[in-house]
Amino acid sequence: MDVISNLTMDERRRALLILLVMALVGLTFAAAGHGDPIAVHGALVLVLSLALAFPVMGHLYDPEPSIERFNAYYDDPSKVGVILTFVWAAFAMFVGDWVAWLMVEPTWTTGSAWSSFGRLRPVHTTGVIFGFGGNGLIATSFYVMQRTCRVRLPDQLSPWFVLIGYNLFCILAVTGYLLGITQSKEYAEPEWYADLWLVIVWVTYFVLYMRTLARREEPHIYVANWYYMAFILVVAMLHIVNNLAVPVSFLSAKSHSLFSGVQDALTEWWYGHNAVAFFLTAGFLGMMYYYLPIRAGRPIFSYRLSIISFWGITFMYMWVGSHHLHHTALPQWVQTLGMTFSLVLLVPSWGSAANALLTLNGAWHKVRDDATLRFMMIAAVFYGLTTFEGSFMAIRSVNALSHYTDWTVGHVHAGALGWVAMITFGALYASIPWLWKRERMYSPALVEVHFWLALSGTAVYVFALWNAGIIQGLMWRTYTENGNLAYTFLDSVVAMRPYYIARALGGLLYLLGALAGCLNLYLTIRFAAPATEAASRKPLRDGLDDAATQPAE
């Protein structure tokens, strides 16, 4: 296998050592964790490590790779990362649509414990956020950091450690839920050992990024890297603090959270909202600030604005988590602080959205013709819409209606489907031909199909749940003339049915789009025509020249 032979002999030896240590750890848990679900995970780690160790052993004494490699960027991990991103998208969106149908027809399961709604739901959320989103971020960050620093990755082993280690975390998380292993903290469900493993992976990721920046040939650190760095650093902070827990024993999958009650609630939503901020926003803004200007062939509208927005987002998001706890037992001043900052946060958020859209001024003909760029444009629009909606929902009186309803779910999906996934698909469709040195995607028509499926799916989904949520919220608080509650809770459950059907259909459209993307990725890798040397070297500044010679449209 070329991928392994491209590693230096030293790197291959170290890779083997790491894999054997992991296999040993897996074996220990598998053997000693008898009677506890942790044994299953031990066995899983053992099998996966050995499955990787054998091919490494087979190529251990292959000759050293050519010195020529230093004249190119190291893109193998990005390629594998892109494939994994699509695989996770298909898997997690499938599970998402399944659980959506379970809310329409609760009997559409196997009847076994693993396939019940409560276990599948975190599989969907983790699969999408960490599996799909995380792999997309890692794959593109490797790509972007090399190009913006004009330097090859400092070594070839640590990017693999980050990518494979991260996916191991995701696999442990997802299989854990099916086995009943969970901390039950929303979006931080994986148990203590998976959390510890992620810390190791994440530190390696941070160090890799710092080493690349330290070796850069460009004097200035391009702003996309700032966002990626904030994503890596702050996610580490959040992850560590929110997952503080004491394991029941070292051979037990179960742990008990260090914090309880109101402290735990605020820590959890400080984490939860900033996972939105730094995982689902900062990281993907980094993606946007690189891929959108390149695809449009125009520099970012205002570099200054991107910096101001960066610090605004980094500072202010950290205050807003408490808006998840309005009217609860959380002290009211914390709620008010959260609400205030949520409103101010709209300024840097709209700064970023406007910056993206203004960059396209003068390139709207490209947006019309190029579905990839249109993905990015729509992503920026949804980013603006969702951040506005988020600030609005953080207002105490609005939140009194919206909280606990499907409006929240609709809001999250406006962000996840409309912003996060669209910018990711845009960035991936842009980078796939560059990574595999192809002229273009195998089928631009299929990209077009994906775009329209994604957009219509998002629209159907979000409108369905806006309606659902508002109706729910109103039914719960409607009084009769005599001053009694007008509806039972069950009345509201029955009223949701048509919206849940519409939501599941919207999700299905979105899933079909992602599957079209998977097919196109496969066709591009296998059959697309290779890029000519001239085309791959062509500077992408034609848009800039357009702007200079003709008035903006």
Added chain:
Amino acid sequence: MDLSHETLVWVAKTFGLIYLVILSIAVVAYACWPARQKEFRDASTAILNREDRPWR
């Protein structure tokens, strides 16, 4: 913890606002500093140069 609840709450309610104002001024000053504008302009156009190999 030695700090009383009242002190911490007071700090929370006042310090954040002061910090926000100072940070905003500092960031705007950094971003708008005239000497940096060339660097920013170069940075934003440099990524469009798609010479797809490291510079060394």
Added chain:
Amino acid sequence: MFTLHYRLERRAIGMTLGIIAAASIGGFVEIAPLFTIDQTVEAAPDMRVYTPLELAGRNIYMREGCYACHSQMIRTLRDEVERYGPYSLAVESKYDHPMLWGSKRTGPDIARLGGKYSDEWHVRHLLDPRDVVPVSIMPSYGWLMENDLRIDDLRDQLATQRAVGVPYTPDMIRHAADDAYAQANPDGSGVKDLTARYGEATTVRAFDGTPGRLTEMDSLVAYLQILGRLTDAASRDTLAKDLE
């Protein structure tokens, strides 16, 4: 990995420190005061801890992801108080590691579910929700009745809870497994010891209807029946406010 010949780069380090400084302040300022909150929050000296059976049930509640559809946090809004009961106080979840306030009500809030329905209703409802509530969209949990409750690790579970601050006594920890068994076997010999440790008000019943066998169903129903009943601070608090 981080060998010294890589020049420590001032800008990259500066940016890292800047991000940490900007990002850490908000969380610190909001969360830190909550750790001194005992100075201001209502006290509930009568509050009891979860029995081992209830704690195991709570673990099952988490394992099955019930919190994804049921909240346990009644907000200070008129319609919620009228629908679900007195609004939740901070003190009521002080032994909840982690809290299970939830964020979504696909089903109703269950912060005050305890004592509202019979054990038999809960068992039938969990086995097939549509058996008792025809329009329900809740999943069925048939395996709870089939699975024996795991009690070999209850001792460690309680010890861990104690390590994070729940006042379980060494005596409670030592007899965790026996107490779990006793709570679902009203005719058994361990009941007296159980009530001596956890109070006379402890509910001792064959929750799943089969006294001889300790199932996950026993455990989960025991937990559901204690929800909102660890302390009556909330109803006292509401009464006091009404009198004002």
